[in-house]
Amino acid sequence: MMFSRMLISVIVLGVAGGAAMTGAQEEDVVAALAPRAETLILARCSVCHTPDLVAQQRLPKDRWEATVQKMRHWGAEITEEEAGLLVRFLSARYHPGAPDQLPPLDSELRKAEPLTQEPAAEGPLVGVAVRGAGIFEHNCQACHGTGATGGFGPKLAKNPILKHEDLFWETVLHGRGPMPAWGAALSHQDIADIHAWLLTK
């Protein structure tokens, strides 16, 4: 459903060619691309800076292109296809005529259903600590520090939250305070792996 809507928007965009989008078209593009684009911003851009820096820009498409390419050049882990998607999303949502105040970037992700049951329907997940180490490095380390010893975000090694699994999952999936929601970026298996690895620290 989501992907078909995205596909339609992409086709509409293609037909419209270089012509400026109407407000309604912009909203469609934003709605269709938001889940993937926002996830990429949280997972890839926020390695170096919080997404608030992205959300305060109001730029035309060519300057968004230049910005995304600059970040790729500097090491952002974004494929060519993902870069194209990001530029479409960013130039539809954060264009020069967009209002000063927009809802926070990950508000849609944060609206995810609250966690009320075991993360996996097919019984409890078993985390694999060895996998968790790599997933932590790419997604969590920028804020929580090498070896989970803390940084901009709290120290997670030996953190009491590890013993309260429901709170841990709630925080990772839906965010908390300055921490973004990771529910759309990480699979439940990923989160279980990270949890398993953190218990070894």
Next chain:
Amino acid sequence: MSDSGALSRRTCFQRIAFLLGGLALWRRVQPAQAEPAGVVETGPQTVRVMRPYDAETPVREFASYLTPNHRFFVRSHFGPPEAALIAEADWRLRVGGLIEHPLELTLKDLKQFERITITAVVQCSGNGRAFHRPKVPGVQWERGAVGNAQWTGVRLRDLLAKAGVRPAAKHVQLQGADRPVVTSVPLFTRSIPLEKAVHPDTILAYEMNGRPLPLLHGAPLRVITPGWMADSCIKWLTDITVQADEAKGYYMQTAYRVPVTAIQPNSGLPGTSMVPVEAMVLKSLIASPGNGDEVGRGPVTVQGVAWSGESAITTVELSFDEGRTWEQARLVGEDEPYAWRQWQFLWKPKAAGSASILCRATDSAGQVQPQTTAWNPSGFLWNGWDRVTVTVQA
């Protein structure tokens, strides 16, 4: 007397109501959406970016001559370095390159040089970027990425004299201990021309407003280039390299540059002749009243600050009719080179309702602060007239 008492009581009630309202709102939005889309007000600063931490000073703070350390704006590309890299026991300042005697100094060694204190404005090159049209990329600073502080340290020229600068030297490269999260991101490496480096007022500061330099402001040592923008004021300084050429790399050769001559908006990105941002431009700010304040019909004290890179402020003028006529403010307080000058004006509002106050300064070089600033691709050096809009009570 009774009027002002009533007013202050009312203001007090308004503040309490505002705080309670704010608290209620804060509780309601916790924890799902801790902050609104735009600006986050956390205590004494207006946060623009949470990480790396970039925050500006609320303009009302500029009613004081010196900006307190904990409210002073914060800007860096990568945030402070790891504590181990700047711990006093291990931290060293190295001086190398085109010199006779390489130096490696502890903080204690450094303090053997003559101690100098200078009051100077430090301002982010992008202060006011949010006001450029068309809009430009970067942290959307408004009015508060600036402050005035007392900086204490040693003259860079004294160190260079001890090291012995060789004749081929033209530039001094400055490197701090801060590092990007990802190693493929270029380091924040800058250089200043030798003439600025050996200027007697260019210092390496280890104290700010009489206190040890705070971590967010570059502990244990930062460069202060009075009269120049803060892209030269390297924090967490560890390496000084004397060389024949400007520093290499993105932050010197591409970033922090402006076109030599004015260009059309949205034009001239590649190929335009660009020069490094150096001296500050003439600028003034209204610190009080604040935007959106309600003021009485009685005389209102309008106050603020004005500064100009290497010149003195000669006049500050205010306009209450969108710039058709201007009235001169009174310059008050301390008058020191490189610091800002405070000014005051007693305003008697003529009518109730919304009123805009504009402010502009003139300096000893004869420059007058312009209505708007020439557009440039990175939005540097904004110095258009300042504006505050208030409501005059009936």
